[in-house]
Amino acid sequence: MNCAIIRSTVLGLVAVLCFAFAGCKQAASTNAAGKMAPKASPNTGKPNEPDVTFPELQGGDLALPSLQGKVVLINFWATWCEPCREEIPWLIEFQDKYANQGLTILGVAMDEEGTKVVNPFVQKTQFDVDGKHETMSYPILIGNEDLAEKFGGLIGLPTSVLISRDGKVVKRYIGEVEKNELQQDIETQLQYHP
Numbered sequence: 001m002n003c004a005i006i007r008s009t010v011l012g013l014v015a016v017l018c019f020a021f022a023g024c025k026q027a028a029s030t031n032a033a034g035k036m037a038p039k040a041s042p043n044t045g046k047p048n049e050p051d052v053t054f055p056e057l058q059g060g061d062l063a064l065p066s067l068q069g070k071v072v073l074i075n076f077w078a079t080w081c082e083p084c085r086e087e088i089p090w091l092i093e094f095q096d097k098y099a100n101q102g103l104t105i106l107g108v109a110m111d112e113e114g115t116k117v118v119n120p121f122v123q124k125t126q127f128d129v130d131g132k133h134e135t136m137s138y139p140i141l142i143g144n145e146d147l148a149e150k151f152g153g154l155i156g157l158p159t160s161v162l163i164s165r166d167g168k169v170v171k172r173y174i175g176e177v178e179k180n181e182l183q184q185d186i187e188t189q190l191q192y193h194p
Contacts, residue, residue, distance in 0.1 A: 049167045050150035054108065054141035057119060062106070062141060065167065071098075071189040072163040073105045073182075076143060076154055079121040080111070083176035084158045088136060089127040090179045094186060095138040096129075101190045102165065107136060108143035110157060115142060162186070166194040 049072075053063045064072070075091060077084035088107075095105045109118040122140050126133040148154045151161050152172065160173040162185055171185055 049163045049169055052147060052150050054106070054143065054147065057109070057115060057122060057140040057142060062139065064163075067104055068167045069165055070102045070104045071165055071186060073103070073186065074108060074151065074161045074163065075105060076108045076110055076148060076151075076157060076159045078110045078157050079117055081157045085127075086176055087158055087160075089129045090182065092127060092129045092134055092137050094183065098186060098190060103186060103190060105138040107138055107140045108147070109140060110143045110148070110154070118142065162189065164189050164192065164194070 049064055051063075051065055053061045056062055064074075073091070073094075075084075075087065077087070091105050091107070094103065111117045118140065122136050124135075126135055145154075148159075151159075151169075155174055158173075158176060160177060160182075161169060162171045162173075164170050170189060173182070
């Protein structure tokens with residue numbers, strides 16, 4: 001076997017593994033038909049958000065439809081996911097910056113061990129947000145595969161879903177998203193009032 005064949009085989013395997021574990025930066029946006037959709041914009045004709053109720057980390061439940069009128073970013077993540085940890089400081093920053101304008105970020109933890117692992121992580125892990133050390137400042141919910149399926153399922157983590165004020169799914173991000181792209185999409189939705 002020559003070196004070129006071995007190298008291309010190894011590179012192919014690395015690419016597959018990278019995608020499977022969402023370790024590569026990738027953002028995708030799909031519409032209801034599964035085709036690429038344009039950047040976040042006023043969203044007539046897009047599917048409504050699922051009628052989902054999430055278990056909250058500290059007990060209780062959060063019904064997604066109760067947030068209608070707000071721009072909602074649902075971020076599926078896990079404590080062990082390195083790209084998820086990269087995004088968390090941005091999410092804290094955006095929640096702090098845009099909450100008064102109507103943004104709500106929901107962190108849906110997909111750890112199989114549930115609250116036993118997630119709660120200590122959320123309480124103790126600090127992130128560098130503009131030079132300050134902060135813990136996660138947005139609601140943390142406990143997810144599972146059934147809940148994730150209502151949002152189209154998960155190919156990998158992180159996966160985020162942006163929902164407009166009128167409850168329409170605007171954009172879906174698979175893998176770590178670019179901070180500037182996410183901020184622009186959020187700002188676009190905050191300016192849109194149906």
